[in-house]
Amino acid sequence: MHKEVTIYDIAEKLSISASTVSRALNANSLVSKKTQQKIIAMATSMGYRSNTFAANLRMQRSNTIGLIVPRLNSYFMSEVISGIESVTNDAGYNLIISQSMENVDKEISNLKTMFNNRVDGLLVSVAAGSNGLTGFDIFRDRKIPVLFFDRAPHGLTVPSVTIDNENAAFLITQHLIEMGAKNIFHITGHQSVSVYKERTSGFKRALLAAGLPFNENQLIVTDLSEKAGIAAAKLIAELKGDGVFAANDSCAATCMNELKLQGFKIPQDVKFAGFNNDLISRNIDPALTTINYPGFEMGKVIAAKLLDHLSHKSDLHSSPLITMKSELVIRASSNYKP
Amino acid sequence: MHKEVTIYDIAEKLSISASTVSRALNANSLVSKKTQQKIIAMATSMGYRSNTFAANLRMQRSNTIGLIVPRLNSYFMSEVISGIESVTNDAGYNLIISQSMENVDKEISNLKTMFNNRVDGLLVSVAAGSNGLTGFDIFRDRKIPVLFFDRAPHGLTVPSVTIDNENAAFLITQHLIEMGAKNIFHITGHQSVSVYKERTSGFKRALLAAGLPFNENQLIVTDLSEKAGIAAAKLIAELKGDGVFAANDSCAATCMNELKLQGFKIPQDVKFAGFNNDLISRNIDPALTTINYPGFEMGKVIAAKLLDHLSHKSDLHSSPLITMKSELVIRASSNYKP
DNA sequence: TTGAAAGCGGTACCAA
DNA sequence: TTGGTACCGCTTTCAA
Numbered sequence: 058m059h060k061e062v063t064i065y066d067i068a069e070k071l072s073i074s075a076s077t078v079s080r081a082l083n084a085n086s087l088v089s090k091k092t093q094q095k096i097i098a099m100a101t102s103m104g105y106r107s108n109t110f111a112a113n114l115r116m117q118r119s120n121t122i123g124l125i126v127p128r129l130n131s132y133f134m135s136e137v138i139s140g141i142e143s144v145t146n147d148a149g150y151n152l153i154i155s156q157s158m159e160n161v162d163k164e165i166s167n168l169k170t171m172f173n174n175r176v177d178g179l180l181v182s183v184a185a186g187s188n189g190l191t192g193f194d195i196f197r198d199r200k201i202p203v204l205f206f207d208r209a210p211h212g213l214t215v216p217s218v219t220i221d222n223e224n225a226a227f228l229i230t231q232h233l234i235e236m237g238a239k240n241i242f243h244i245t246g247h248q249s250v251s252v253y254k255e256r257t258s259g260f261k262r263a264l265l266a267a268g269l270p271f272n273e274n275q276l277i278v279t280d281l282s283e284k285a286g287i288a289a290a291k292l293i294a295e296l297k298g299d300g301v302f303a304a305n306d307s308c309a310a311t312c313m314n315e316l317k318l319q320g321f322k323i324p325q326d327v328k329f330a331g332f333n334n335d336l337i338s339r340n341i342d343p344a345l346t347t348i349n350y351p352g353f354e355m356g357k358v359i360a361a362k363l364l365d366h367l368s369h370k371s372d373l374h375s376s377p378l379i380t381m382k383s384e385l386v387i388r389a390s391s392n393y394k395p
Numbered sequence: 396m397h398k399e400v401t402i403y404d405i406a407e408k409l410s411i412s413a414s415t416v417s418r419a420l421n422a423n424s425l426v427s428k429k430t431q432q433k434i435i436a437m438a439t440s441m442g443y444r445s446n447t448f449a450a451n452l453r454m455q456r457s458n459t460i461g462l463i464v465p466r467l468n469s470y471f472m473s474e475v476i477s478g479i480e481s482v483t484n485d486a487g488y489n490l491i492i493s494q495s496m497e498n499v500d501k502e503i504s505n506l507k508t509m510f511n512n513r514v515d516g517l518l519v520s521v522a523a524g525s526n527g528l529t530g531f532d533i534f535r536d537r538k539i540p541v542l543f544f545d546r547a548p549h550g551l552t553v554p555s556v557t558i559d560n561e562n563a564a565f566l567i568t569q570h571l572i573e574m575g576a577k578n579i580f581h582i583t584g585h586q587s588v589s590v591y592k593e594r595t596s597g598f599k600r601a602l603l604a605a606g607l608p609f610n611e612n613q614l615i616v617t618d619l620s621e622k623a624g625i626a627a628a629k630l631i632a633e634l635k636g637d638g639v640f641a642a643n644d645s646c647a648a649t650c651m652n653e654l655k656l657q658g659f660k661i662p663q664d665v666k667f668a669g670f671n672n673d674l675i676s677r678n679i680d681p682a683l684t685t686i687n688y689p690g691f692e693m694g695k696v697i698a699a700k701l702l703d704h705l706s707h708k709s710d711l712h713s714s715p716l717i718t719m720k721s722e723l724v725i726r727a728s729s730n731y732k733p
Numbered sequence: 734t735t736g737a738a739a740g741c742g743g744t745a746c747c748a749a
Numbered sequence: 750t751t752g753g754t755a756c757c758g759c760t761t762t763c764a765a
Contacts, residue, residue: 061537063758074736079760089734106533109511110457111758114448114741121491130477130691132470132674139468142494146505151512153459153491156480167484173447174489195444283674310678317680336470336621340648342655342680353468401742412752417744425750449742452757 062105121151123176133352140356157184165192178363182207185250206359216373220383225348226259234267238300244277245304286311306331306338329390343389400443459489461514465497471690478694495522503530516701520545523588544697554711558721563686564597572605576638582615583642624649644669644676667728681727
């Protein structure tokens with residue numbers, strides 16, 4: 058077993074005190090330039106590495122921020138994480154991540170773990186069915202900042218960064234209507250998830266505004282998987298849909314491809330729209346109309362906001378509800394007027 | 396400031412010793428059922444949370460595993476991470492992640508951070524140009540297990556889990572040749588990255604085996620971005636390529652789409668193949684022939700192997716070089732015989 | 734500018 | 750089965 062080098066070992070070699078070594082290593086101005094250089098040289102040559110546990114234990118902070126998301130495996134989430142990491146890493150923070158698997162109990166258990174690890178702050182996109190309260194109380198009590206993003210808890214005024222899902226859905230549905238669609242279907246996810254619920258309501262509002270009837274069976278609630286898109290296609294073909302707005306791009310893509318296979322012409326017979334502006338939306342044929350939802354940017358924004366709060370540069374609660382801009386991207390899957 | 400509850404607080408309330416409290420909380424069999432229950436009840440009611448720093452400091456371990464990858468933002472990587480997290484989370488380990496941004500210096504700096512955080516083990520996919528040695532010495536010295544995956548350092552017998560890139564590339568190129576392609580281009584990444592180098596060499600071997608000539612300009616070295624695919628398409632059109640094998644799916648997709656725009660018929664005029672079996676490969680038109688490279692599975696495998704090593708169930712070094720199986724998935728983008 | 738010493742909150746050895 | 754106590758390695762107050 059390789060014995061770890063501690064500041065005491067360095068102190069002993071140099072016949073000085075551990076306090077001075079600690080100060081030197083932390084670039085504390087109280088030590089003289091000369092001794093500092095001596096200490097740093099010795100530390101390097103001895104292969105000294107700071108023990109963050111000891112430091113954290115003493116300082117009551119971790120230099121770590123936690124991230125909890127429903128699922129890690131999506132292109133969008135990978136963009137978000139990349140954005141977060143780039144900011145936290147530059148600021149010298151660690152990033153510890155976990156996924157709730159869309160399960161509230163797991164989310165609570167992850168919250169406990171994050172708490173025990175004394176994260177300095179937390180970024181959360183909630184699981185379906187989470188109220189944003191249960192399990193979060195410990196953080197509120199200890200004033201550990203929690204910033205929600207993408208999926209914020211419904212009806213709570215807690216710091217969050219989201220996009221205007223309702224409006225985005227309204228705009229994209231309106232666009233499908235303008236292109237002549239009259240029997241539009243909306244493929245969505247569990248309505249306990251804020252973003253899906255909001256998109257649904259934007260969808261309905263657009264129908265209403267255009268004077269189009271709305272029937273419950275126009276709402277296809279699924280898990281938004283690739284398979285779900287294919288299943289939805291069959292339903293839509295039966296019910297003679299002429300427009301489809303799916304709550305994510307991959308589901309829109311598989312649905313559209315299935316309808317193509319069945320002989321439907323896109324956009325002539327059926328107009329399509331997705332959500333997210335994923336890689337896939339740009340590369341299918343025809344290219345998919347969608348909402349540009351910049352994950353990398355959002356990751357950078359939320360990480361920066363949290364770190365600013367931690368360094369007292371700004372307060373998360375001064376303007377808790379941040380809405381990022383998203384935009385309608387019109388592509389060939391819908392762009393057709395008879 | 397909310398004062399943290401410690402085991403001493405609990406001990407005092409119950410007029411017992413901190414040792415007993417510690418034992419009870421850790422379900423140590425030395426405490427009586429009765430006192431244990433009493434302690435746990437009290438701990439809950441007082442809102443006690445274990446301080447992992449103190450425990451880690453004392454136990455010289457962190458219950459944390461580290462992950463360093465070149466880039467977080469890809470569908471493949473999101474699958475890998477999801478797989479890793481599902482295993483580490485179940486085992487009660489934390490996962491701390493960082494990206495080297497394909498930069499060796501950043502990789503080294505990330506390694507230091509991981510080390511200072513006393514990760515119990517490390518999972519690494521190396522940056523372009525990394526030799527897998529510089530910066531890793533501290534881990535070898537302290538016998539902290541490092542398991543490489545996907546991109547392992549070239550020419551080193553270190554524990555790694557990879558796929559047989561050379562052979563996969565050989566098979567997919569051979570397939571293109573069988574389908575009648577004679578002037579095949581390979582879009583690849585920096586050749587300092589093991590996986591790209593290996594795929595290139597499999598590509599060349601297949602040409603050789605079929606008696607086809609090889610010219611350096613058949614190798615298009617890029618950053619494998621979406622844009623790179625489009626640029627490559629222009630080159631391939633000029634040089635009258637009739638087959639393309641790209642080292643990832645997204646680049647293959649954009650390249651294929653660009654050629655389609657230019658009026659080429661796929662697969663009649665140009666046969667296409669990618670790598671990874673990303674979401675996108677299944678949903679573009681025509682669907683893309685590719686190599687199925689199961690990221691989620693790989694994530695689970697590497698996490699499990701590392702944890703098994705940590706719990707002494709098996710030794711990483713007993714069979715260091717693990718090759719996972721990958722397979723050729725033939726789809727419409729290449730499946731055409733004149 | 735430097736040193737001594739007291740914690741931070743656990744764990745585990747030794748004794749009872 | 751329980752208690753006393755000595756650490757784990759670092760930071761910081763107070764004194765010199």
